[in-house]
Amino acid sequence: MAHKVLVVDDELPVRDLLNDLLKRESYIVTVCPSGEEALELLKKDSFDVVLLDIKLPGISGLEVLKNIRDTNKGLAVIMITGFGYNEDLICKTKEFGCSGYIGKNMPVAQIITTFKQIVKGAKNEQ
Amino acid sequence: MGVRFPSPALLNMSLTIKENKGIPYDLLDNAGVIVIYLNVNENIVFCNKRTEKLTGLKHGDILGANWLKVLFHNNSSIIKQDMFKAVLDECMRHNREKDFEGIILDNEGNKRLISWNFTPVRGENNQAGGALLIGHDITKIREAGNSAKSIDETLKDILSSLKDYALYVINLQCNITYFGMGSEIMLGWKREDIIFKHASILHNCGEAGDNLDLILEQVRLSGKFEKETVLLTKTGEAIPVILTVNKFLGSGGKHSGYIFVAKDITERKKLEYQAFQAEKLAALGLLSAGMAHEINNPLLVISGRSSLLMKEKLSRKVKNDLDLINSQAERIHKLVDRILKFSQKTKLDFGPVDVNEAIEFILPFAQYSNLPNVKVEIKKNFEKDIRAVKGDLHQLQEVFLNLVINAYQSMPEGGEIKITTESTGDLFALIQIQDTGIGIPEERLKDVFMPFFSMRRDGKGLGLSICHNIIKSHNGSIELKSQVGRGSTFTIKLPFI
Numbered sequence: 001m002a003h004k005v006l007v008v009d010d011e012l013p014v015r016d017l018l019n020d021l022l023k024r025e026s027y028i029v030t031v032c033p034s035g036e037e038a039l040e041l042l043k044k045d046s047f048d049v050v051l052l053d054i055k056l057p058g059i060s061g062l063e064v065l066k067n068i069r070d071t072n073k074g075l076a077v078i079m080i081t082g083f084g085y086n087e088d089l090i091c092k093t094k095e096f097g098c099s100g101y102i103g104k105n106m107p108v109a110q111i112i113t114t115f116k117q118i119v120k121g122a123k124n125e126q
Numbered sequence: 127m128g129v130r131f132p133s134p135a136l137l138n139m140s141l142t143i144k145e146n147k148g149i150p151y152d153l154l155d156n157a158g159v160i161v162i163y164l165n166v167n168e169n170i171v172f173c174n175k176r177t178e179k180l181t182g183l184k185h186g187d188i189l190g191a192n193w194l195k196v197l198f199h200n201n202s203s204i205i206k207q208d209m210f211k212a213v214l215d216e217c218m219r220h221n222r223e224k225d226f227e228g229i230i231l232d233n234e235g236n237k238r239l240i241s242w243n244f245t246p247v248r249g250e251n252n253q254a255g256g257a258l259l260i261g262h263d264i265t266k267i268r269e270a271g272n273s274a275k276s277i278d279e280t281l282k283d284i285l286s287s288l289k290d291y292a293l294y295v296i297n298l299q300c301n302i303t304y305f306g307m308g309s310e311i312m313l314g315w316k317r318e319d320i321i322f323k324h325a326s327i328l329h330n331c332g333e334a335g336d337n338l339d340l341i342l343e344q345v346r347l348s349g350k351f352e353k354e355t356v357l358l359t360k361t362g363e364a365i366p367v368i369l370t371v372n373k374f375l376g377s378g379g380k381h382s383g384y385i386f387v388a389k390d391i392t393e394r395k396k397l398e399y400q401a402f403q404a405e406k407l408a409a410l411g412l413l414s415a416g417m418a419h420e421i422n423n424p425l426l427v428i429s430g431r432s433s434l435l436m437k438e439k440l441s442r443k444v445k446n447d448l449d450l451i452n453s454q455a456e457r458i459h460k461l462v463d464r465i466l467k468f469s470q471k472t473k474l475d476f477g478p479v480d481v482n483e484a485i486e487f488i489l490p491f492a493q494y495s496n497l498p499n500v501k502v503e504i505k506k507n508f509e510k511d512i513r514a515v516k517g518d519l520h521q522l523q524e525v526f527l528n529l530v531i532n533a534y535q536s537m538p539e540g541g542e543i544k545i546t547t548e549s550t551g552d553l554f555a556l557i558q559i560q561d562t563g564i565g566i567p568e569e570r571l572k573d574v575f576m577p578f579f580s581m582r583r584d585g586k587g588l589g590l591s592i593c594h595n596i597i598k599s600h601n602g603s604i605e606l607k608s609q610v611g612r613g614s615t616f617t618i619k620l621p622f623i
Contacts, residue, residue: 011423017430024434055419082422083415083466104426105418105459105466108433111426 003048003119007031008038008064009080010056014104018051018080025112035059039067047075049119051102054081054089062096069097076122078102078115160240160261163247164193166254168214180263182233193259201231217244217257227264239265290390292357292367295374296325297383300338312367312390314360325386331356331364345371345384357388366395399572400603406576414465421462429455467592478514478623481547481555485526492530501540509548515555515620521596522620525604528589529559529616536563536614553621554602560615566608574606 005027009015015031022029032038035056050068054061065077076099083089090101100118102111154161155174163172173188181199188196194207210228217224224244232238240261249255285293285306292309296302302325305317313328329338335356344351351371356364367388376382432451489504496502533543541562550556566574575594597604601621608614
């Protein structure tokens, strides 16, 4: 069964690209531009994975993650960021309970592979 | 030569002497000097109270006694007595006044320095009548003089102790007339080698320094020169100083030259420069992080879209172009990664690091950057069992790797890389990586640790700035010395654990 993915990114071209990339990999994708909207969508619908940008206008990706974890410990949440590999950020996101971390500076093929691995790992944990 | 004085005959009446109303004996008695009158037999026929006080003898015991026995009553030094006797003999024989200084002991055994005046006295018919001895106790005056002398010496000591200050004086012809100990230390000249040389020898620094004539002109006009400038050492090195120049006023307040006081501010300059560099790098770090984030997003879209297009059915030409777009985007991604790495405060995992092992570990990797058919010899000069430094192993390895690669790349014609490790004192390990490569021009040395500085056409210019940041986060220091055509030497200091 295909996984349902919620992509949260404030930049439209990035959102669209992630949408297209994941759809090609047979994921069912929903996109939204802000943390507030993401939390609303998560209340209404159920998803298997959230691909969440860290730097968002309004409430940040980290706050959204914290919010999700308050109510849903099992949902796979993957953080994605333009800051690339950043140990401080990785530590912080782990502390907040994210399932994995993707840098936007990775080659596209690697982004997809990493995404799949994290989802697989998260599912196994469940 | 004689003095007007009561005749010896009169004085020989001794005990009745004070009753002679024609002579102001009271005055002599109370004089602040020792007054002794001797007859031809060298016995004392008159002495004043000061003599009694000095010797501790009573008036009655002094009168009629041999003068030497009285004066040396408290000290039987034959040698000194002989000296006094010789002076008196000369005085009497040549009928000539004698002035001299002699020490006698007072009744408490203290040395008294007396300035004596022995005057022969001629009696009637110009016959020898005896001698008048007048002694002025100058012990206190001389002590004061001595202490004045010791102020002189203290001043000398102070000047010698001012090792951080170069103090020198020049005359109006600009010749050096005084060159203090601090000057010797700071400027490398021995006093005897520089004295009377023209002072321009210390000031001829070209544009970096201040012209001696202009300095003196300013002192003449405004009374003082005070400025940060540079001075030349004997070896021609220009050292930064704060220089103060004043008029030198000789005796009578006459303008007789100029006094120069220079404080070496090399260390302060170095720290200022490092702080300035650090600030600049920190600001650049923040800027780069923000910039990197802004680049990564659109770049992801470019590379993502071109990867997706690649999967479509397209002509070979278009696919080639897409491939190019992708590879170029990848190049930018990598550059951004380097910038991010530079800007990030990566958490350090501090532990004991053996610098020798860390360098050994990276050498095989560094060798990959050596160009084929280029002979580069590695010389290791490691201090055996050097103490561990406090550091993050991986980060320090990155620094060493960067520097050794740098050395390889600076020698396209081949050469030698010398790596030295040694302890400097108890606190630091010193690591030197020296190459015989192309070197860096002096005017560009200050920029080498700035991001995007590179001497190579294909260089990103981030390696050294990353090294700088890492060493700084280890509370160490990194310096570069280089000469075009001769090579470069990186010197790293890292604190021991």
